[in-house]
Amino acid sequence: MGPRGPAGPRCCALYAVLGALVCGLRPAAAMAASDERRLASPAAATPCWRVEDFVVAQECARCSSFQVKTVAECGPTGFIEKINCATSKRDEFKSCRSAVMEAHIFWRFVGTMMCVAAVFAVLVVCRQRVLDRKALEKVRKQIESI
Numbered sequence: 001m002g003p004r005g006p007a008g009p010r011c012c013a014l015y016a017v018l019g020a021l022v023c024g025l026r027p028a029a030a031m032a033a034s035d036e037r038r039l040a041s042p043a044a045a046t047p048c049w050r051v052e053d054f055v056v057a058q059e060c061a062r063c064s065s066f067q068v069k070t071v072a073e074c075g076p077t078g079f080i081e082k083i084n085c086a087t088s089k090r091d092e093f094k095s096c097r098s099a100v101m102e103a104h105i106f107w108r109f110v111g112t113m114m115c116v117a118a119v120f121a122v123l124v125v126c127r128q129r130v131l132d133r134k135a136l137e138k139v140r141k142q143i144e145s146i
Helices: 009-024 028-040 065-070 099-144
Strands: 054-062 079-085 091-095
Touching: none
Parallel strands: none
Antiparallel strands: 054 079, 079 091
């Protein structure tokens, strides 16, 4: 308890921001070291579609349960497309985002925001009723005192 009373929301917000900065940011030296390691990796580790032109052989499709376990590219989105690199003539898989999945995520977001808006609209109406009741009570007391 400080001279002004218990720690308030400002103090909690300050601690939250400081905690996020400490946990979320790596020191510059660590970031530089990881960048050097990434750049020092052999060129064979980089996918061919990052360094050369490619043609999509199979459109973006959902990964099967077997592919999820065996193909690393299925991990980020759950969807992959098969590509043919032009120069090296290699077939590789590339993670992709499905239009159906994007639409589903969008409508889930819209529905969530509509529910949040409805909850806050109800709260505003309730608060307005409380304030109106207090104002009427104040006017009634003023009229009674006359």
